[in-house]
Amino acid sequence: MVAMERLDRSERAAGHSxxxxxxxxLNAWYGHVQALRNISMSxxxxxxTAVIGPSGCGKSTFIRCLNRMHEVARGTRVxxxxxxxxxxxxxxxxxxVRVRRxxxxxxxxxxxxxxxxxxxxxAAGLKLNGLRAPGGLGERVERALRQAALWDEVKDKLxxxxxxxxxxQQQRLCIARALAVEPEVLLMDEPCSALDPIATAxxxxxIRELADRYTIVIVTHNMQQAARVSxxxxxxxxxxxxxxxxxxxxETQQVFTNPKDEQTEAYITGRFG
Amino acid sequence: xxxxxxxxxxxxxxxxxxxxxxxVEKAIAKSLDALKRRDLEASRLVVQEDDAIDQxxxxxxxxxxxxxxxQQPMARDLRTLITILHVAVELERMxxxxxxxxxxxxxxxxxxxxKPLIDIPRxxxxxxxxxxxxxDALINRDTIAAIGVCKGDDxxxxxxxxxxxxxLTYMIQDPKTIQRATYLLWVSHDLERIADRATNIAERVIYxxxxxxxxxxxxRY
Numbered sequence: 001m002v003a004m005e006r007l008d009r010s011e012r013a014a015g016h017s018x019x020x021x022x023x024x025x026l027n028a029w030y031g032h033v034q035a036l037r038n039i040s041m042s043x044x045x046x047x048x049t050a051v052i053g054p055s056g057c058g059k060s061t062f063i064r065c066l067n068r069m070h071e072v073a074r075g076t077r078v079x080x081x082x083x084x085x086x087x088x089x090x091x092x093x094x095x096x097v098r099v100r101r102x103x104x105x106x107x108x109x110x111x112x113x114x115x116x117x118x119x120x121x122x123a124a125g126l127k128l129n130g131l132r133a134p135g136g137l138g139e140r141v142e143r144a145l146r147q148a149a150l151w152d153e154v155k156d157k158l159x160x161x162x163x164x165x166x167x168x169q170q171q172r173l174c175i176a177r178a179l180a181v182e183p184e185v186l187l188m189d190e191p192c193s194a195l196d197p198i199a200t201a202x203x204x205x206x207i208r209e210l211a212d213r214y215t216i217v218i219v220t221h222n223m224q225q226a227a228r229v230s231x232x233x234x235x236x237x238x239x240x241x242x243x244x245x246x247x248x249x250x251e252t253q254q255v256f257t258n259p260k261d262e263q264t265e266a267y268i269t270g271r272f273g
Numbered sequence: 274x275x276x277x278x279x280x281x282x283x284x285x286x287x288x289x290x291x292x293x294x295x296x297v298e299k300a301i302a303k304s305l306d307a308l309k310r311r312d313l314e315a316s317r318l319v320v321q322e323d324d325a326i327d328q329x330x331x332x333x334x335x336x337x338x339x340x341x342x343x344q345q346p347m348a349r350d351l352r353t354l355i356t357i358l359h360v361a362v363e364l365e366r367m368x369x370x371x372x373x374x375x376x377x378x379x380x381x382x383x384x385x386x387x388k389p390l391i392d393i394p395r396x397x398x399x400x401x402x403x404x405x406x407x408x409d410a411l412i413n414r415d416t417i418a419a420i421g422v423c424k425g426d427d428x429x430x431x432x433x434x435x436x437x438x439x440x441l442t443y444m445i446q447d448p449k450t451i452q453r454a455t456y457l458l459w460v461s462h463d464l465e466r467i468a469d470r471a472t473n474i475a476e477r478v479i480y481x482x483x484x485x486x487x488x489x490x491x492x493r494y
Contacts, residue, residue, distance in 0.1 A: 224345055256347050258484025268347040270276045 019083075020045035020185060020215040021066055021103075026080035028061050028070055034243040035061045038080070041234055041249055043185075048207060048216045050226035050252065053236035054267065058244020059219045062236065063187045066217065067103035068096040085184070101129055104178035108190040110170030112162035112177070119158040121173055125181040140180060147213075148176035149206050168199025172206065179210075186210065188218040192225065204229050223268055227256045235264045279344050286336055286357055287412070293329045293364045294408045298401055300326060300371035301467065305397045308378045308460065309390055319375035326368035333361040349481075356481040360411065363470045363477075367404065370463040377456050377463075387443060387453040396432045396464040399425070403471035410478045422475035423490035429468035436461040 019042035028036040036058045043049050043066075051059045064070040065078055068089060081088045089099045104125075112121045122141045141158075145151040150172040154165070162173055171191060178186060188207070192200040207216060207229045220226050226233055233256070234249040248255060248264040259265045266272050300319055307315035337358045340346065346354055403425050410418035440454040440461075472490055480486050 223347065227347070254484075257351060259348050265348050269350045270279075270347075272275060 017044040017047055019043060020085065021217075022081075022083040023062075023066070024081040024083065026062075026065060026082060027078065028058070028065050029077045030073070031075040034241065036065070037239065037243040037245050039244075039246050041246055043215060043217055044232060045215050046211060046213065047231040048211045048218060048229055049232045049234065050230035051217065051219045051234050051236060052221075052223060052226050052268075053244070053247075054238070054272075055221075056242065056244075057236040057238045059236050060189050061244065063105075063189060063217050063219055066185070066187055067100045067105060069100070069105060071096070097129075101125075101181050102183050103185040103187060104181065104183035105187040105189065106171070106174050106178055106191050109194050110167055110174050112165070112170050112173050114161070114163045116162055117159050118154050118162050118165070118173060121162040122176045122180050125177050129181055131181060141176075144176040144180035145173075147179050147210065148172045149202065149209070150176055166199070168195050168202055171195060171199070171203060175203075175206065175210075179214075183214070185215045185217065188216065190219055190221060193221065200225070223256075227252060235259075235261070235267065237263055237267070279340070279346075279350070282336070282340055282344075283350065283353060286333065286340070286354075289329070289333050289336070290357055290360060290364070291408060291412070293326065293333060293361060294404065296326050296329060297364050297368045297371065298404060300368050301374075301397060301401055301404075304371040304374035304378070305394055308374060309394065311378075311381075311383075311386065313379060313382070316375040316378035320372050320379070323368055323372035323375075326365055330361045330365035330368075334358060337361075352481050352484060356411070356477045359477050360474050363473050367467045367470050370467050373463045374460050377459050381453070381456050384453060387440075387450055387457060390457075392432055392436045392439070393457065393461055393464065396429055396436070396461060396468075399429050399432065400464050400468040400471065403429070403468050404474075407471040407474035407478070410475060411481070414478070414482050416479050416482050419475035419478040420489060423472045426468050426472045426490055429465055433461055433465040 021043040023039050023041045023043075026036060026039040027034065039062060051062060053059050061070060066082055066089075070076050070078055078090060080090075082090060084099065084102060088094070089096075089103075113124060116124065119141055122144050123137050126137065126140060142151060142155075145154060150169060153169060154173075157164075162170065165173060171194075175186075175191075192203050195203065204225065207218065210216060211231070218226070218229065230252045232250070233252045235247045235255065236244045237247045239245050248259060248261045250260070254260075255264065256268060259268060300322060303315060303322075304319045307313075307319060337354050341351075341354055344350075403422050406418060406425070407422045409415070410422060437458065440458050443450045444454045476487065476489055479489070
């Protein structure tokens, strides 16, 4: 089974899949401090792309630029292009809220709305976006919970508070909330760092399942996790002025067994970082 | 320096591999020497001493597995451990061939030798040289030297051809020699296999350095 999975993944990575998101000469700043420099990277559709690198290398900033979350903080700035299905999300007139509906995000700490029920947590995105669900809200919520592999555990607790779930369940609830609005892309910023190994393994399995339908970009500090779940891996590193740069980007299998760049080699073998 | 302890373990594994290599080299030399001198006691000793070679291989394997389980090696570290695992197996099999030569010598017993041994010791010399060079290439991470080992195997194959033809002539001329000629044929086959396994080690060196698995030189046997 494991061998089959491995083969599937390397075939998937090598197979022809068009880019879903293309970062082209992307730069990002916090005030005067440049956090990202000249990142060009094609993220393949319906593949899992892992972004790895030491703390402060700009990984999280990078994925936050992919759905215009970076600009939410004060004093931030972005230059360059990010094309989503060929359309520049930073072009004049593009509504960032629409972008975020198409490019969902899951954060490091599970953050369900604490006063809402499980059901309302998942429905929240739909309601906020004013989306009408053709089969009714209930059907859409169930589908999202099923996709997030949480339905069986919460189907009898839909009216209970989301905060009463375990950490791993809360994170899957957040994934369900992101999936409910049917995005094309799911960005995950260290989604397992607050979870125990069993809950982590469930999320990792879920990521592999979701890759059949969604384009997933995951930031992780855990290199074994990147190796396990992703098809493609990008390695970021801070330059002397602390700006993050993309050092190497390739198929996960290649990056972890035979990286091309010495800096990637040193990082993934634990010699620095 | 991060991972100093892991690096120390890797170095010590490499040292243990070289110890295994030298045990195997000695076993080959002793098996040939005993065969030439028709010293059955020495041949028996070669057979017995193969246990120590097996043990050294198992110990290396266990250390590699422990490091893989506890250190999660990646990239070059992972390739180094996988290479050590493979090379340990290759060396242990070479040890088995030396043991095989010891057993053949014991089977020959007190029978007079069919002919003076000339090409067979030359084969042993060349095969041992390839073994030594393959391990040097591994230590120095030298792909050019590794390719040289694979080319060197052709010379051993050529000597094997020569020995085979000569022994065949003996057998045709006098069928009474078939048994004794067959023993020597087995010995030369074992030596030919030792050289082949040296090329396997050389191929692993190329994998270690480049990450690419390639068969450089296909032996004719």
